[in-house]
Amino acid sequence: MRRSVTLAVLLCALASALAAAGCGGEKVVTPTPDTVVGSVAEQTVPEGEAEAGKAVYTDAGCGSCHTFEAAETSGTTGPNLDESLQGKDAQYVYNSIVNPDAQIAEGFQPGLMPKTYGEQLDDKQLGDLVAFLTPES
Numbered sequence: 001m002r003r004s005v006t007l008a009v010l011l012c013a014l015a016s017a018l019a020a021a022g023c024g025g026e027k028v029v030t031p032t033p034d035t036v037v038g039s040v041a042e043q044t045v046p047e048g049e050a051e052a053g054k055a056v057y058t059d060a061g062c063g064s065c066h067t068f069e070a071a072e073t074s075g076t077t078g079p080n081l082d083e084s085l086q087g088k089d090a091q092y093v094y095n096s097i098v099n100p101d102a103q104i105a106e107g108f109q110p111g112l113m114p115k116t117y118g119e120q121l122d123d124k125q126l127g128d129l130v131a132f133l134t135p136e137s
């Protein structure tokens, strides 16, 4: 314990000598992370093709809970994606799929949408799905 303290003091002295940066008395800025449920950090949205995304949507059973006209589904457990995704970008849509509880659509309960799609679907499928669902802007 004592040794490491001495070492720290030494390192400080060295650092301040080198960079004229004082040890102690400095304001230490600690970034406070936002509360993230599930996987940390936003991931980049994979590239995808909207046409291929329709089959992913159908096969994954999204339509049992979501209404989405382009896929001719009318589920009502989750939000109507034609309406709720208006004005949303690909990053938002992607996050909603891989980490559904991080942000909950207004008027809906957390914990209903399966949290497994991020693992169940590969990057190509996710990219296609996001392209299919993201409104053109």
Ligand code: HEC
Binding pocket: 057, 060, 061, 062, 063, 064, 065, 066, 077, 078, 079, 081, 084, 085, 093, 096, 097, 100, 101, 103, 104, 105, 106, 108, 109, 110, 111, 112, 113, 114, 117, 129, 133
């Ligand atoms: C068991 C029902 C269920 C299934 C299956 C399901 N969802 Fe959801 N989904 C929900 C619920 C409930 C919400 C609202 C709560 C939330 O935001 O997590 C939601 C939210 C969303 C949102 C965010 C909407 C918004 O306006 O913020 C997107 C996008 C979405 N789902 C896409 C999908 C896709 C794509 C699939 C298939 C891969 C899928 N869902 C499968 C129930 C489901």
